[in-house]
Amino acid sequence: MDGAGGAAGGISGTEVGASLIGPGACRDLAILSGMILINVKFKVRPEYVETFRDEAAEFTNATRAEPGCLFYEWYRSTDRPDEYVLVEGFQDDAAEAHVNSEHFKKATELFPTLLVETPTIINTLIPGKTEWDEMAEFKVN
Numbered sequence: 225m226d227g228a229g230g231a232a233g234g235i236s237g238t239e240v241g242a243s244l245i246g247p248g249a250c251r252d253l254a255i256l257s258g259m260i261l262i263n264v265k266f267k268v269r270p271e272y273v274e275t276f277r278d279e280a281a282e283f284t285n286a287t288r289a290e291p292g293c294l295f296y297e298w299y300r301s302t303d304r305p306d307e308y309v310l311v312e313g314f315q316d317d318a319a320e321a322h323v324n325s326e327h328f329k330k331a332t333e334l335f336p337t338l339l340v341e342t343p344t345i346i347n348t349l350i351p352g353k354t355e356w357d358e359m360a361e362f363k364v365n
Contacts, residue, residue, distance in 0.1 A: 259294060259353040260319050262312040263346045272338045273306050279338055286327035292318020294354065306340070316349055 268276045277284075277298060288296045294313035301307040314322060322328060335343075 258316040258349050258351040260312075260314045260316050261346075261348055261350055261353075262310070262314070264310040264312070265344045266308045266310065266335070266338075267304075267340045267343075268306050268308060268338055269340055270306065276308055276338060279334070280331075283327050283331045283334070286325070287312075287322065290314075290318065290322055290325065292321065315354075 266276075272279060280298070284296060284298065287293060292315040294315065295311070296313075297311045299309045299311065301309065
């Protein structure tokens with residue numbers, strides 16, 4: 225992951241092994257019964273590699289504003305600069321509204337024009353989770 229500056233939403237990434245490409249926190253961090261955790265890999269066409277964040281900014285900002293969005297964060301691979309990884313968390317009852325939103329429908333038309341291949345995804349429900357936990361094995365004192 226790299227810190228290739230100029231993030232959507234006006235925040236630059238910094239290189240620390242992985243870089244956040246824009247603000248990650250969404251609103252409505254309410255206690256709920258579970259979290260839908262989604263990780264998506266996007267392989268971007270060469271002509272969009274450097275502008276992909278900007279191309280996705282409208283969709284990103286609209287998604288972050290959705291009720292039930294816990295986080296929505298873009299990362300860029302340093303091993304494969306044409307690969308972006310999206311890490312999303314939603315309240316478990318927010319998924320249907322997300323995929324039925326107008327901005328999601330527009331994204332289903334936009335993203336295929338920016339990509340080399342169909343994205344790959346991991347999508348899972350984690351009962352009882354609403355936020356990130358600290359990693360005990362790498363505890364910083």
